[in-house]
Amino acid sequence: MNASIQDLPRSRPARAPRRGLALLAGVLALLAPGAASADAAADGIAHAARQIEKHRAKPVFVAPGAPFDAQKCAAGRKMLSVPNSSANPFLKGIIKREVEVGKQLGLTVQEWQNQGQPSQWAQGVEFAVRNKFDIVNLISGVDPKTLEPQIRAARAAGVKTMTSHFYDPSQPQNPLVAASLPVGFNAIGKLLADWAILRSNGNAQIVVIKSSEVPPTEPLMRGLRDELAAHCPKCRIVNEVNVGVTEWATKIQSSLQSALLANPGVNWVIPIYDSMSQFVVPAIQITGRKGKVKVATFNGTPFVLDYVRNGDVDMNIGESLDWIAHATIDGYLRALCGLPVPKDIGVPFYLFDAGNVKDAGVPAKFDQGYGSDYVAGFRRLWGLAK
Amino acid sequence: MSGAPVVRGSSPVAALVERFALVGAWLAVIAGFGIALPGSFLTWQNFAVMFASQAPAALLALALIVPLTCGDYDLSGGATVTLAAVILGVLNVNHQEPIGLALALALAAGVLVGTVNAFFIVYVRIPSLVVTLGTASLVTGFVQWFSDSSTISGLDATFVDWIITKQLFGISYAFYVAVLVALLLWYVFEYTPLGRRMLFVGKGREVARLNGIRVDHVRAGALVASSVLATLAGIVYAGVLGSADPFSGLNFLLPAFAAAFLGATSIKPGRFNAWGTFIAVYFLASGITGLSMFGIPLWVTSAFNGAALIVAVTLSQFARGRVESDLG
Numbered sequence: 001m002n003a004s005i006q007d008l009p010r011s012r013p014a015r016a017p018r019r020g021l022a023l024l025a026g027v028l029a030l031l032a033p034g035a036a037s038a039d040a041a042a043d044g045i046a047h048a049a050r051q052i053e054k055h056r057a058k059p060v061f062v063a064p065g066a067p068f069d070a071q072k073c074a075a076g077r078k079m080l081s082v083p084n085s086s087a088n089p090f091l092k093g094i095i096k097r098e099v100e101v102g103k104q105l106g107l108t109v110q111e112w113q114n115q116g117q118p119s120q121w122a123q124g125v126e127f128a129v130r131n132k133f134d135i136v137n138l139i140s141g142v143d144p145k146t147l148e149p150q151i152r153a154a155r156a157a158g159v160k161t162m163t164s165h166f167y168d169p170s171q172p173q174n175p176l177v178a179a180s181l182p183v184g185f186n187a188i189g190k191l192l193a194d195w196a197i198l199r200s201n202g203n204a205q206i207v208v209i210k211s212s213e214v215p216p217t218e219p220l221m222r223g224l225r226d227e228l229a230a231h232c233p234k235c236r237i238v239n240e241v242n243v244g245v246t247e248w249a250t251k252i253q254s255s256l257q258s259a260l261l262a263n264p265g266v267n268w269v270i271p272i273y274d275s276m277s278q279f280v281v282p283a284i285q286i287t288g289r290k291g292k293v294k295v296a297t298f299n300g301t302p303f304v305l306d307y308v309r310n311g312d313v314d315m316n317i318g319e320s321l322d323w324i325a326h327a328t329i330d331g332y333l334r335a336l337c338g339l340p341v342p343k344d345i346g347v348p349f350y351l352f353d354a355g356n357v358k359d360a361g362v363p364a365k366f367d368q369g370y371g372s373d374y375v376a377g378f379r380r381l382w383g384l385a386k
Numbered sequence: 387m388s389g390a391p392v393v394r395g396s397s398p399v400a401a402l403v404e405r406f407a408l409v410g411a412w413l414a415v416i417a418g419f420g421i422a423l424p425g426s427f428l429t430w431q432n433f434a435v436m437f438a439s440q441a442p443a444a445l446l447a448l449a450l451i452v453p454l455t456c457g458d459y460d461l462s463g464g465a466t467v468t469l470a471a472v473i474l475g476v477l478n479v480n481h482q483e484p485i486g487l488a489l490a491l492a493l494a495a496g497v498l499v500g501t502v503n504a505f506f507i508v509y510v511r512i513p514s515l516v517v518t519l520g521t522a523s524l525v526t527g528f529v530q531w532f533s534d535s536s537t538i539s540g541l542d543a544t545f546v547d548w549i550i551t552k553q554l555f556g557i558s559y560a561f562y563v564a565v566l567v568a569l570l571l572w573y574v575f576e577y578t579p580l581g582r583r584m585l586f587v588g589k590g591r592e593v594a595r596l597n598g599i600r601v602d603h604v605r606a607g608a609l610v611a612s613s614v615l616a617t618l619a620g621i622v623y624a625g626v627l628g629s630a631d632p633f634s635g636l637n638f639l640l641p642a643f644a645a646a647f648l649g650a651t652s653i654k655p656g657r658f659n660a661w662g663t664f665i666a667v668y669f670l671a672s673g674i675t676g677l678s679m680f681g682i683p684l685w686v687t688s689a690f691n692g693a694a695l696i697v698a699v700t701l702s703q704f705a706r707g708r709v710e711s712d713l714g
Contacts, residue, residue: 087535087633239681249634250443250641251684253627254671257435258678262426278537278629286435286550286558286626303539303629310540363479363540 041202044231048194052351055191059320059348059370061377064330065340070382073337074107077135079329080128081109084141085116090301090321091139093366094165097325098137104384107329118146125150129157135332140165143215144174151176162335164328168219169344179335181328181345185216188298188317188349189223189272195296195315195351196268197232204228204235207259209252209271209280212242220272220298238263243276252279260287267293274299274316281312300352305364308357315353318360320370323347326378401655404702408652408662411698412669419676427676430556436671438550438558442467442623444667445564446638447645448571449615451658454646455575456608457588458507458514463616464639465525466499468632470620472529475538475630478545485542489621496617499525500610507609508602514609522636529632537631541624549625560622564664567615571660584608585657644695645670651702670694 081098083091095111102109110133112124121142128136136151136159138144144151144163151161151174160178167173173180196204208224210217221240228235239259243251252271260266260283271280274297284293290312297304300318307313327345335341350370352360359369379385420428446463453460470492477488499521506517550558575581586594587604595601619638624630648670649662673694674687 087530089534089536092535241678241684243684246637247684247688249631249637251687253439254436254674255678255684255687257439258432258675259681261429261432261435262423262679262681275537275631278539278627278631279634282439282550282627285628286439288431301537303537306539 040233044197044233045202047231048197051191051194052198055317055349055351056356059323059350059373061374062346063377063381064327064342064346065334065381067381067383068334068337068339070105070330070333071384073333074102074105074329076106077336078108078110078131078133079135079137079332080112080124080133081137081139082112082114082121082124082142083139086111086113087115089366090299091141093321094139094324094328097322097367098329101325101329105329105333105382107333109329122147122150125154125159125161129154129159133159134336135159136161137328137332138163138166138177139328141214142166144177148174148176160336162332164331164345165324166215168216170219171215179332179341181331181342183216183319183345183347184349186219186223189220189225190227191317191349191351192220192270192272192296192298193224193227193232193235196270196294197228197235199294199296199314200235200267202232202234204232204268205263205265206235206237206268206270207256207263207266208237208240209256209269209276210240210242211245211248211273213244214273217272224270224272238266248276248279252276253283256280256283257287260284260289260293269293269295271295271297273297274301274304274313277304277307277313281307284312300350300360300366302360302364302366305352305357305360308352308354309362309364311354315351316357317349318352318370319347319349320367320374322367323370323374326374330378330381404651404655405653407701408648408665408669408698411694412665412672415669415672415676419672419679423676423679426679432675434553434555434557436668436675437561439560439626440667440671441558441560441564442619442626443638443642443645443671444664445567445619445622446616447642447649447663447667448564448567448660449612449619450642450646451649451660451663452571452584452612452615453514453605453608454658455584455588456605457591458605458609459518460503460609460612460616461515461518461639462499462503462522462525463612463619463642464636465522465529466496466613466616467620467623467635467638468529469495469499469525469635470617471624471627471630471635472533472538472632474541474545474621474624476532478542479538479540479630485545489545492617492621493614496614497610499616500613501606503613504606504609508606526636533630533632535632537629539629541628541630546625546628549622550628558626560626563618563622567618568660568664575657575659580604641670641691644691648695648698651698655702 081095099109114120125136125147154161162179163177164181165183167180167182168185169182170186241255269280271277277297280295284290294314296315298317300316304313304316308316324347327347331342361368446467450460450463473492473495474488477483478485503517503521506512507514549560552559583599583604586599587601591601645666646658646663648666650658653659653662670691673690677687
């Protein structure tokens with residue numbers, strides 16, 4: 001543009017058009033950053049749409065490794081599953097299904113019932129050693145760091161401690177752990193950002209509710225921030241409210257209300273774990289922002305899927321518990337029998353919104369709406385079906 | 387504890403200052419945040435939202451002061467809040483029972499919990515701290531079994547509307563439930579023989595007994611009333627959330643006790659009293675709301691709660707010449 005202006009003949013009659021063109025060039029130069037920004041915003045929205053589309057189709061089974069004789073590998077073996085807390089229905093649901101899957105293969109699966117206290121987890125590992133279990137399965141939230149003496153003793157006794165649904169692939173696993181099946185929490189953060197970018201048309205002003213004490217929060221938040229920074233120039237995290245898990249009931253609603261009243265431009269709330277939603281939804285309603293502020297979250301807990309159906313939550317990223325149970329047993333048996341362990345748990349994320357949430361049941365149930373393709377897939381992989 | 391509101395050894399002016407110090411502190415907090423955040427803090431909507439959403443906490447704090455006046459602690463209050471909410475959820479949503487029946491059964495559950503507490507505390511003569519600690523755990527276990535440890539959403543829309551959507555002066559009805567209970571307790575404590583008897587029982591059981599007061603009946607009644615009011619808190623809580631979950635009510639217990647003790651430094655210093663407790667709940671909520679609007683991390687709000695309680699009680703003690711207190 002500048003070159004063309006300089007190339008114009010410097011004659012008097014040409015002065016007026018030159019002035020006009022210079023003015024035009026100046027205006028365009030001023031507009032150029034705006035145009036570039038509009039392009040970036042449009043590119044960001046297109047990128048978000050592509051990412052979202054990948055997770056809207058019914059999840060398809062992808063074999064986590066080569067076929068193997070799972071029955072032979074599992075025969076006579078025992079696994080003790082230690083959840084973060086037996087009161088957590090998500091984890092309880094996974095273990096129930098692990099028991100069923102184990103039965104098909106000859107693997108005995110037992111739950112170590114606990115109330116979420118690390119001393120009880122330690123007792124569980126000791127119980128596994130005394131009773132000659134082969135695997136201790138630490139599920140979602142049981143940090144091996146808090147049990148190192150017990151895990152060391154278990155290792156000395158030949159009991160392998162493994163974790164599932166705890167680390168992000170970017171996080172190093174504890175060196176005492178024999179195998180780990182991480183979950184892409186970072187990818188979940190990115191998906192939450194993509195949804196907000198897409199649905200806000202590239203202008204999401206977001207309040208995030210998080211619990212930094214929970215280890216997956218860090219990679220998830222990193223994914224959320226990175227995606228917004230990379231693909232949405234106008235999007236902004238207005239406030240990150242960090243609430244300890246034990247304080248969700250007393251702090252989320254009041255602090256979100258304050259954040260919404262103090263920032264009238266907020267149009268999105270992202271409670272990163274969906275059980276936070278029960279305090280988020282009333283905060284939006286009581287501040288009169290229903291319809292103006294949308295919610296996107298992660299976990300696929302049934303009552304939050306009901307919120308999606310009622311229009312209180314815009315989108316919830318879910319995972320099939322049964323699929324997690326199958327993938328966990330598959331990965332652990334591979335580790336037990338010296339086969340290569342998958343680099344992550346491999347359970348796809350599936351987006352529930354108003355268009356497909358009825359597939360999860362009315363009222364919604366864990367495990368409904370994800371299809372059952374994976375069941376046949378695992379059975380073929382394990383040599384139980386052709 | 388003195389039966390009269392006038393503080394021993396202090397002038398009437400000092401007594402007046404002590405009575406209304408908490409109100410003054412509340413106004414100061416409002417003024418401070420109002421100056422700093424005029425466009426967001428100092429709005430009617432902000433106060434309307436705060437009044438309504440803190441109603442369950444206010445109700446639980448009011449529930450606790452009933453047995454506290456008689457010298458008994460009720461640590462099962464938080465669990466009873468959860469019990470009531472979950473009974474509503476399971477019956478109304480999972481079993482499709484009418485909301486009226488669910489509400490009646492939730493209140494009946496409160497009577498049952500209070501009666502069990504009263505039996506062991508008054509008849510078996512086990513300290514209230516021990517008994518209510520036990521019933522709190524027992525109720526929590528029952529609630530987890532009854533709800534399958536799951537949150538239940540989708541409560542009756544009419545019920546939720548009545549608690550949170552319908553408004554008077556821009557404030558949801560939930561707030562007025564707490565106001566009515568505060569009025570009721572204020573009237574009973576101040577203007578009825580029962581209120582006086584409760585106070586005497588709290589001061590000295592033997593003296594009360596020698597004066598012909600049926601101490602056991604008064605204590606038992608206070609414990610049942612506390613549990614019923616806690617179930618009312620649970621009902622309002624479920625209405626505010628529009629859902630019921632098996633854990634969250636437990637977390638209200640300590641803040642509610644903090645408000646009860648903070649309230650006992652005000653209006654009727656040295657006594658657990660309804661308006662002092664009510665003001666304490668909203669004083670703490672105002673501070674927390676203002677801090678939240680500033681975007682200050684939430685650990686500061688916990689520290690604010692604790693510091694406000696200790697400072698208020700300490701100042702009150704100095705104003706009273708550091709006389710021995712028998713608040714707990």
